[in-house]
Amino acid sequence: MINIDAHNHVSGKSIYLDDIIEWKGTLYALPFDVPVAHAKLGQIHMSGALSMAGVIAIFTAKDIPGKNQIGGIIADEPLFAEGEIHFWGQPIGIIVATSERICRLAREQIKIDFTALPVITDPREAQAKNMLICPPRNFQMGDVNSAWDDCEFVFEGEVNINGQEHLYIETQGAYARMKEDGSILIASSTQGPTAVQRTISNVLDIPMHKIEVDTVRLGGGFGGKEDQATGWAVMVALAAQKLQKPVKMVLHRMDDMRMTGKRHPYSADFKIGLSSDLKIIAYEATFYQNAGAAADLSPAVLERTLFHATNAYFVQNVHVTAFSCKTNLPPNTAFRGFGGPQGKFVIEAAITKVAESLGIPASDIQKRNLLQDGDEFSYGQIVDQCEAQNAWNSCE
Amino acid sequence: MFNEQNAHFKKGVAVQPICFGISFTNTMMNHARALVHIYQDGSVVVSTGAVEMGQGVNTKMLQVVVQKFGVGAENVRIESTNTLRIANTSPTAASAGADLNGKALEMACVSLWERLENVAAEHFSISNLKIQNGMLFDGFQNSGNNWLDLIQKAFQLRVNLSEHAHYATPMIHFDKVIGKGHPFAYHVYGTAILEVTVDCLRGTYHFDKVQIVHDLGKSMNTHIDNGQIEGAVVQGIGWMTLEEIIYNKEGKLITNALSTYKIPDIYSVPSEINIKHLESQGHEMAIQKSKAVGEPPLMYGLGAYFAIRNAVRAFNPDAEFEIDAPYTPEKVLMDLYKGR
Numbered sequence: 169m170i171n172i173d174a175h176n177h178v179s180g181k182s183i184y185l186d187d188i189i190e191w192k193g194t195l196y197a198l199p200f201d202v203p204v205a206h207a208k209l210g211q212i213h214m215s216g217a218l219s220m221a222g223v224i225a226i227f228t229a230k231d232i233p234g235k236n237q238i239g240g241i242i243a244d245e246p247l248f249a250e251g252e253i254h255f256w257g258q259p260i261g262i263i264v265a266t267s268e269r270i271c272r273l274a275r276e277q278i279k280i281d282f283t284a285l286p287v288i289t290d291p292r293e294a295q296a297k298n299m300l301i302c303p304p305r306n307f308q309m310g311d312v313n314s315a316w317d318d319c320e321f322v323f324e325g326e327v328n329i330n331g332q333e334h335l336y337i338e339t340q341g342a343y344a345r346m347k348e349d350g351s352i353l354i355a356s357s358t359q360g361p362t363a364v365q366r367t368i369s370n371v372l373d374i375p376m377h378k379i380e381v382d383t384v385r386l387g388g389g390f391g392g393k394e395d396q397a398t399g400w401a402v403m404v405a406l407a408a409q410k411l412q413k414p415v416k417m418v419l420h421r422m423d424d425m426r427m428t429g430k431r432h433p434y435s436a437d438f439k440i441g442l443s444s445d446l447k448i449i450a451y452e453a454t455f456y457q458n459a460g461a462a463a464d465l466s467p468a469v470l471e472r473t474l475f476h477a478t479n480a481y482f483v484q485n486v487h488v489t490a491f492s493c494k495t496n497l498p499p500n501t502a503f504r505g506f507g508g509p510q511g512k513f514v515i516e517a518a519i520t521k522v523a524e525s526l527g528i529p530a531s532d533i534q535k536r537n538l539l540q541d542g543d544e545f546s547y548g549q550i551v552d553q554c555e556a557q558n559a560w561n562s563c564e
Numbered sequence: 565m566f567n568e569q570n571a572h573f574k575k576g577v578a579v580q581p582i583c584f585g586i587s588f589t590n591t592m593m594n595h596a597r598a599l600v601h602i603y604q605d606g607s608v609v610v611s612t613g614a615v616e617m618g619q620g621v622n623t624k625m626l627q628v629v630v631q632k633f634g635v636g637a638e639n640v641r642i643e644s645t646n647t648l649r650i651a652n653t654s655p656t657a658a659s660a661g662a663d664l665n666g667k668a669l670e671m672a673c674v675s676l677w678e679r680l681e682n683v684a685a686e687h688f689s690i691s692n693l694k695i696q697n698g699m700l701f702d703g704f705q706n707s708g709n710n711w712l713d714l715i716q717k718a719f720q721l722r723v724n725l726s727e728h729a730h731y732a733t734p735m736i737h738f739d740k741v742i743g744k745g746h747p748f749a750y751h752v753y754g755t756a757i758l759e760v761t762v763d764c765l766r767g768t769y770h771f772d773k774v775q776i777v778h779d780l781g782k783s784m785n786t787h788i789d790n791g792q793i794e795g796a797v798v799q800g801i802g803w804m805t806l807e808e809i810i811y812n813k814e815g816k817l818i819t820n821a822l823s824t825y826k827i828p829d830i831y832s833v834p835s836e837i838n839i840k841h842l843e844s845q846g847h848e849m850a851i852q853k854s855k856a857v858g859e860p861p862l863m864y865g866l867g868a869y870f871a872i873r874n875a876v877r878a879f880n881p882d883a884e885f886e887i888d889a890p891y892t893p894e895k896v897l898m899d900l901y902k903g904r
Binding site for chain 1: 578579580581582583584585589590613615616617618620622623626627637642644645646647648651652653654655656657658738740743744745746747748750751753754755756757775776777778779785787788791796799800802803807808809811813814815816817819820821822825827840842844845847858859862863866867869870873877886887888889890
């Protein structure tokens with residue numbers, strides 16, 4: 169069966185958030201920030217913007233009726249910055265106006281006082297200063313320390329992996345309107361409608377049964393709208409509740425790229441030991457995850473790095489450790505693979521290093537160590553219905 | 565051979581096996597719900613917790629219903645994901661959207677089917693109900709009645725034509741404190757071979773061929789699954805090659821637009837991507853034994869880094885190189901002439 173959306177997609181008939189027929193009286197919202205990654209916030213000068221024709225309101229942290237908090241796993245991320253800025257692009261508030269263009273012009277009129285603080289962008293530097301999102305995690309199987317002596321070859325090295333922008337074609341956006349009795353309908357370009365509903369409930373201080381989140385489809389998500397679609401939806405819901413008018417926000421590409429988190433960059437150290445017949449006997453790795461300024465989904469991403477640290481290989485002695493490091497970057501988030509790709513990249517790099525040092529193809533080592541039924545993953549699950557060797561053999 | 569004959573172009577090859585666990589590693593998130601209404605005109609509307617984001621989950625949901633009821637696709641509509649219709653959803657993520665929501669949908673359809681079987685037995689004397697192209701069969705015998713007759717009779721008899729079902733992945737568990745358990749419903753496997761040619765004067769490169777053998781189990785939709793594999797491998801290659809995020813020391817994003825952040829375009833995707841489906845039995849915990857496909861194939865792209873590195877080493881065999889992804893053409897050029 170062909171994709172049921174195929175014809176509507178190619179003929180432009182599919183409805184995305186920005187295609188929803190607008191309700192009468194719709195207002196437009198735009199987030200504003202300050203060009204600094206770490207600072208003490210001073211006064212926000214809004215009078216110039218507020219006096220512009222078409223500007224309806226500006227909302228900041230002090231306008232929030234419930235909790236100024238959108239953190240999913242850990243409550244460490246305000247909807248609007250309060251007192252301090254922790255990353256370049258952190259929303260301080262939103263402007264609501266009768267058109268998107270007026271919002272943009274008004275944004276230029278907002279002046280914000282701040283005192284810059286030291287900025288950390290490197291995860292190893294953050295870890296050295298004990299700036300961690302959550303306690304370190306580690307997975308262990310066998311005993312690496314006693315295994316090194318049994319190894320014919322032992323190699324160590326360092327790996328760096330950069331992040332990745334989701335670049336969904338449809339940028340972040342949401343559209344809210346009031347129903348009766350303080351109920352709200354929010355159309356949201358989100359992978360997690362319930363997260364949107366739950367967070368609006370906390371921030372607006374209304375029960376979940378008064379919040380209807382509706383998602384027709386997304387123009388791409390890739391993980392970037394698992395947790396990070398929420399904030400924008402909360403902002404329009406807040407404005408709709410305050411103004412009793414429909415309010416819509418669709419981010420400009422450059423705002424989206426600046427303000428949202430991405431795939432986590434990682435730095436890592438590895439140590440790998442093999443027998444003379446190229447069996448990997450021991451593998452040790454330490455991962456430094458660049459989480460950005462708040463937890464977002466980083467602890468879960470960190471865990472998946474450990475789950476997949478040995479990729480498709482059986483290693484009997486494994487010790488992998490991971491630090492989620494707090495830096496002054498936008499909070500990094502879910503991205504297709506969710507930390508798994510970074511974990512795999514490091515062991516592939518380790519195998520490459522061994523192969524280059526021994527002057528043999530990496531594939532000799534890879535093939536020798538592929539998983540098979542009955543093997544155990546470092547997290548205790550037993551391998552069954554394994555297709556690693558079948559896939560390799562049919563590809564060769 | 566190519567590398568011996570060409571001074572300024574070098575080919576590199578890497579093999580990239582993958583193994584990826586399917587399930588949210590936070591066990592409590594592995595459940596989903598589905599709501600099915602059959603209206604009195606025989607049309608069917610479906611809501612699940614799955615969010616359509618281009619991955620084709622709605623098409624797979626529709627297939628579940630069509631295959632269970634034996635009616636044409638035009639009879640079934642997949643509605644938006646809505647918190648009033650489907651409560652307490654997990655995000656559509658972890659490659660698990662089709663599995664979790666599809667299993668819930670299957671359960672809802674089975675309950676409705678059982679009621680319809682009773683109606684068919686009592687009022688159309690059909691003891692072994694099968695529906696094909698909307699016609700009711702008793703085994704292989706066409707009864708002459710159709711889906712609409714069955715639904716209208718059920719409605720007259722005040723049979724409930726709506727069903728809401730809940731599915732929670734069985735078996736899985738994980739103890740975070742000791743880091744042991746059985747967190748994944750199953751694993752997805754595969755292997756890719758990536759071939760690249762590096763222009764050793766410019767540092768640019770092009771992927772000539774990516775050959776993939778991927779374990780889909782029993783794919784319920786090969787068009788959609790191949791699309792997911794192609795998209796994922798290209799996204800993975802992009803991450804390892806062209807896509808470079810740069811923040812300056814002050815924490816400002818420098819690559820803040822499409823002019824400075826490059827994703828693969830039609831010119832930079834591999835000339836050839838061959839996908840072969842591994843003949844495997846599939847897994848009971850995958851929807852219709854069709855294994856999850858969203859994330860795993862992205863990791864074939866990791867091989868792009870190592871393929872380029874092998875080509876660079878063919879040109880400059882004696883230097884020591886860092887491992888620092890992505891391997892942009894700038895970094896490739898520096899490595900090609902490192903120590904020379």
